[in-house]
Amino acid sequence: MxxxxxxxxxxxxxxxxxxxxxxxxxxxxxxxxxxxxxxxxxxxxxxxxxxxxxxxxxxxxxxxxxxxxxxxxxxxxxxxxxxxxxxxxxFAARSWARNEFRLIAEPHLADLQQATGETVHLGVLRGQSIIYLDKVDGRQPVRMYSQIGNASPCYCTGVGKAALSLLPADRLADLLADLSFTRFTAATHVSAETLLAEIREIAVEGYAFDREEHEAGIRCVAAPVWSEDRTFIGGISITGPAYRLSMELLRQWAVPVQRAAGQIMEGMRIRLGPRR
Amino acid sequence: MxxxxxxxxxxxxxxxxxxxxxxxxxxxxxxxxxxxxxxxxxxxxxxxxxxxxxxxxxxxxxxxxxxxxxxxxxxxxxxxxxxxxxxxxxFAARSWARNEFRLIAEPHLADLQQATGETVHLGVLRGQSIIYLDKVDGRQPVRMYSQIGNASPCYCTGVGKAALSLLPADRLADLLADLSFTRFTAATHVSAETLLAEIREIAVEGYAFDREEHEAGIRCVAAPVWSEDRTFIGGISITGPAYRLSMELLRQWAVPVQRAAGQIMEGMRIRLGPRR
DNA sequence: AATTAAGTTCCAAATAATGGAATAACGCCG
DNA sequence: CGGCGTTATTCCATTATTTGGAACTTAATT
Structure with missing residues (x-):
């Protein structure tokens, strides 16, 4: 499926x-x-x-x-x-266990989960996909692999659109040119034009929504995160069912999500030094 | 660490x-x-x-x-x-998500966890290592990758020794000849002789213990599991702290562990048919 | 037993990998 | 800024590996 x-x-x-x-x-x-x-x-x-x-x-x-x-x-x-x-x-277990970005983000993801009670994701852009590096689910022991490591399209996820908003115009144009759209729900972007328009908006606002674009009934709010050397371009998000997460609530949560994103980036600066 | x-x-x-x-x-x-x-x-x-x-x-x-x-x-x-x-x-997420052996074992691992309240593992032998395919931890949302995918030595884990007890004599001899032992604790096997003696015993009894051989203060009881085509040779185990899991208790748990192992193998037979 | 399908092995020709040396980029310090 | 040691990258004739068509073996089917 x-x-x-x-x-x-x-x-x-x-x-x-x-x-x-x-x-x-x-x-x-x-x-x-x-x-x-x-x-x-x-x-x-x-x-x-x-x-x-x-x-x-x-x-x-x-x-x-x-x-x-x-x-x-x-x-x-x-x-x-x-x-x-x-x-x-x-190989993957080792790749994951020692990933600096994830290690630094971990506590901030947990904080965000605590603050909202909803599921928190960390993802990075690789090619045209978002690869999820971590997930904190509030409830019972989750089958972690079910999400971690999974690759999702960048054009219909909150983390994906947040990541795209970080790209310089030329790289973004190249990426969009190569992108082929699959319609997952009624709300999925299926053209580069509408997507680009939203990305421009996200670049200004500093946060992105997923309005049931990847999966019906699932919404999220995401904020961009990047490492100074641009090795990692991605984002964090709070995800949950639409019936519980109104768009209004998501707009309020944009603040804590952005704050957490900022803390993660600050952590990277401290940990990795001001090189490059 | x-x-x-x-x-x-x-x-x-x-x-x-x-x-x-x-x-x-x-x-x-x-x-x-x-x-x-x-x-x-x-x-x-x-x-x-x-x-x-x-x-x-x-x-x-x-x-x-x-x-x-x-x-x-x-x-x-x-x-x-x-x-x-x-x-x-x-790659790994896909490899894991669709692994038949793990899918079949999953519910039985959960049952075993419920019955004992301790952590349950599923692992298979690959080369000289045990690769953990799944873990069910009773308590809070565990960082799953911390165990799943990890490779551990076969000579000082319950699952490992259970797996070795399934090998025909010649393959076991080959494997032991290539093995180099690292002492992790005072109880770790460091010679092929003592290990072989215990494996013979395990082959008779049908279950194996880890008597704090890999990590001080951690014990487990394991039972062998294999697929009919011998693609998978491994085991399941119940693991926990020594202060809570007396050797006597572990001996009692050998029964439910063996039962769960049997159910998993029965599931494989039904699912995969009697081919080969 | 005959027939078809599925998988495996073989080897001359085409292609990609090799490795030593030259070149380029960086980082440090006077 | 300029020189010096370090580190990384590029180049190209030689060598080794991969390629791919065909022959061969094995397994399944009738």
Whole structure:
């Protein structure tokens, strides 16, 4: 049911500088396409399935898949079906555990959750997607992976639009040019024009809303966050059901969200020093 | 504080079988060594650091790192330091979300948590490490990534020893021959002999204990779990502080843990059919 | 047993990776 | 500002790996 994300994330390494230069990553690039293919599929794929999707010669594909299985990036079950490898979990767990941005943001996310009682997210822009780095849910032990690590479109999430408002005009234009819109709800932006208009507004106001644009019945208010070296461009948000979060309430919450965002950025300055 | 894990997990792809058939994964293998290097480091690494650790020519290394950054496997910050890439999170989130074994086990883990009130883990053997696939903690919203995805040594965890008890003698011998022991506590096995003796016992009894072997003050009881095609060999465990979990209590809990393990395996049979 | 489909192995040709050295950028200090 | 040590990046002939078509093996079907 989340299969549509494939589109979105697949475009993640579009280096959209106008001319669409095919990626220059040699052998690795080809293997990553395969990894993308398998991880984005709805279930395990057999050799022939991948062969059809990848459009490569049999011999080549076979060696590539074998190497990836050998390295633990993919797993091959008893029925000859390929699935994402669990070694990826180990890599990701380490990537996440030591991420400076997340570590610094953590306490401020918790504060914001306490203050509002609603779910708080931290996300960063990667390519055209928002990758969620953290989530604090007020209620019972949440299945964290359910959100952390997930990639969502930038054009229909609060964090995404907040992030876009930070981009310089030229980078924003490039990104929008490469963007393809999928309508998730009646409120989803489906054209660069309306999106750009809202982003301009967000850049002025300093906060963004998601007016049930990604999921019906879910609203949020978000504020942009960035690191000084611009490695991280993203945002934090408070998310909840529309029946509980009126637009008026969200407007009030813009203040604490912006304050938390400011504290996180201040924390980065202190921690990482004034370099660059 | 968990930095010591680096050592241990590093051994996951140690091909240290005396003479070491060098891995036959071509270019990919070389890149994975680098990814391992960066993800296992204590912090971001500069080019020169990696150069020293990898022992490769400058030109080669530079191109390799560039490709990996381009693909999102690594990230390069403003100070020229390499860190694990966030794209790994997206891969891992997908790998985890659709893992059949975990999906089937989930409700039984929750049951077991309810019955005992203590923390429940699900892990599988990958190489010489146990990778934790799931965790159910009774108390407050836990930072899930803190455990899920983490790789721990097989020789000093309940799940690990339970998993080892499932291996046929020859595979077990191979694995033990390659194993290098790190003493974490006074109770840690540090020789293949004593470990093998305990594993034999576990194979008879059908359950394993961790008697504060990995972390002082932490005990657990575990039972082996495997899929019919042997793709997954692992276990589930109940873990908690020694002051609350006497060895006597753990012995009593062996029964419900084994029952839950049985239910999970039954679930796999039904779900995946009697193939292979 | 015959037939089709699915997966695996082989090897000359094409391509990408290699690695030593030259070049460029940075950071520090006088 | 200019020089010096450090660090990072680019270049290109050589070398090793990947490529891809076809032959081969294995498994499933009738």
């Amino acid at each position: 989340l299969a549509f994300l494939s589109r979105v994330d697949g475009a993640m390494n579009s280096n959209g500088d106008g001319m669409a230069q095919a990626r220059e990553t040699g052998t690795l690039g080809k293997l990553m396409v395969l990894l993308d293919l398998v991880t984005h599929a709805d279930g395990p794929l057999r050799f022939t399935d991948i062969l059809a999707l990848a459009g490569q010669p049999r011999g080549t594909l076979h060696r590539q898949l074998s190497h990836m299985v050998e390295e633990g990036l993919l797993e091959l079950d008893g029925d000859g079906r390929y699935a994402p490898g669990l070694r990826l979990l180990d | 968990l930095a010591f894990l680096s050592r241990v997990d590093g051994a996951m792809n140690s091909n240290g079988d005396g003479m070491a058939q060098a891995r036959e994964t071509g270019t990919l293998g070389k890149l994975m060594v680098l990814l391992d290097l960066v993800t296992h480091a204590d912090g971001p690494l500069r080019f020169t650091d990696i150069l020293a650790l990898a022992g490769q020519p400058r030109g080669t290394l530079h191109r390799q790192l560039s490709h990996m950054v381009e693909e999102g496997l690594l990230e390069l910050d403003g100070d020229g330091r390499y860190a694990p890439g966030l794209r790994l999170l997206d």
